[in-house]
Amino acid sequence: MLIDWFTVIAQVLNFLILVWLLKRFLYKPILNAIDEREKRVAAELADADAKEAEAQKEKEEFKQKNEEFDQQRAALLSRAKDEAKSERQRLLEEARKEASDLRAKQQEALRNDKQNLNRAISRRAQQEVFAIARKALQDLAGTDLEERTVDMFAKKLRELEGKEKEQLVSVLALASSPVLVRTAFDLPQAQRELIKKTIKETLGIEVQVCFETVPDLVSGIELTANGQKVAWSIAGYLSSLEEGIDELLQEQPRSEARTEPVLKQGETESKSEPKATARPESTSDVSEPEQKAEPEQESESEQESESEQESEPGQKAETKIVNPAPEPE
Template sequence: MLIDWFTVIAELVNFLILVWLLKRFLYEPVLKAIDEREKKIASELQHAADVEKEAESRLIELQRKNEAFDNAHTQMIKDAEQEAVEEKRTLLNEAHREYDALRMRLQETLKHEETSLESRVTDRISAEVFSIARKVLQDLSGSSLEAQIADVFCQRLRESDPEDVAAMKDAVSRKSLNPLVRSTFPLSSSLQERIQAVVRDVFSIDTQLRFEEGDDMVGGIELSMNGHSVSWSVRSYLDSLEKMTAELLEGAE
């Protein structure tokens, strides 16, 4: 069988033309479309990866912020609790101080009232004692209470210790003012002369005595000079009576 080379060559040329045409008008557009599609898919995948990465980053940031908020909230609660505890402690301390101050004021007030009451009671007892003693002395001996107190005081001067006598003499020698005699009641001229004579005899003092009345003296007379004094009053008897009364009241309670 003879080969028709012209036909073979023509078929080969036609095949090559067909291949070129397919490549030119079919394969290249398809490959180009496939390549563009792959690029688009890759771009979308990259965008999706970027979005996912950004979402993860935002999620981490949100978690960090939430954790920081929780920590801050916890710290705020702790600070508020600590502040409340300190405020409570401060208020309690202030309340205790105010209570102590009020209690001390009340105690001082009660003590002052008690002292004032004791003073009034003592003064009242003293006045009643003087009144009764004055009446008794006048009824029994016809002498006054003042004269009896002056006699007792003179006796007290005569019984002075040698040390008191020496101290009084020394005080008179170093003091420019005359010795002072203070009494609860006014002393008559005769009583003043009697006391002056006793002082002269006991203390060898020739200076004229000064006489004054003193409300703080409770039924008594006092001779004083430069811090040294000799006195007699019913205060000691009233103090003993007050002490005995207090002991009786405590025993009754």
């Protein structure tokens, strides 16, 4: 069998041309299309993965934000509750304090009104008692009582000692006008001579004495010389007692003001103690006015004792030397 090499070569050449043509116009576009599709699919898958990752990230962020929002909401609610509770407590404390201050002011006003009323009643009673006493002494005064007053005055002159006696002697020695003796009633001659004799014997000097009747004197006698006066009268007792009571009434608000902070401190200490049951609370409320009443009773008893002590020196100071303005001759 003969081999046609031209035909073989031509077939090989045709085959190569066919292969090149298939590769150039068939396989290459198909491969390019497949590559492009693979690339597009890969890109789409990558895009889908990216979007999924982004969605997952957004989901996590949203979840975290929800948790933070829940925490913030819980914190805000807790803070609002705490603020509302503290504000409620503050308002209650303010209301309680205002009520306590108002009650304290009312009690202070009532206490002041009571004190003012008591002082007014005391002063009015004092004025009425002393007015009645003076009126009674004026009505009961007479010649016999006046003679007894002169005897008592002479006795007091004899009992003068020390500085009072020296002062009276110097005043009488330097007197340029007669010594003036005043009484509520006209003295008989014997009583006048008794006064002159007592002045001469007691003071050791002889002076001219003039007598004058003054109805305003209540069972008393006055000796005036050179602007100075020696007096003894029942009215002096009343005036001394009246001055003592006035001083006592003036000192009473000061003593109450000093004792009031002590009482308030005791009240606050008793209120700050824990109370086990409701019954001790009512007992303390009831006993508190009693505790307030006891210091008032003690202060009243002290005032009575002070008034008695002040009235006794007033009774002892029967003879006094005062320095009024000199009377015109």
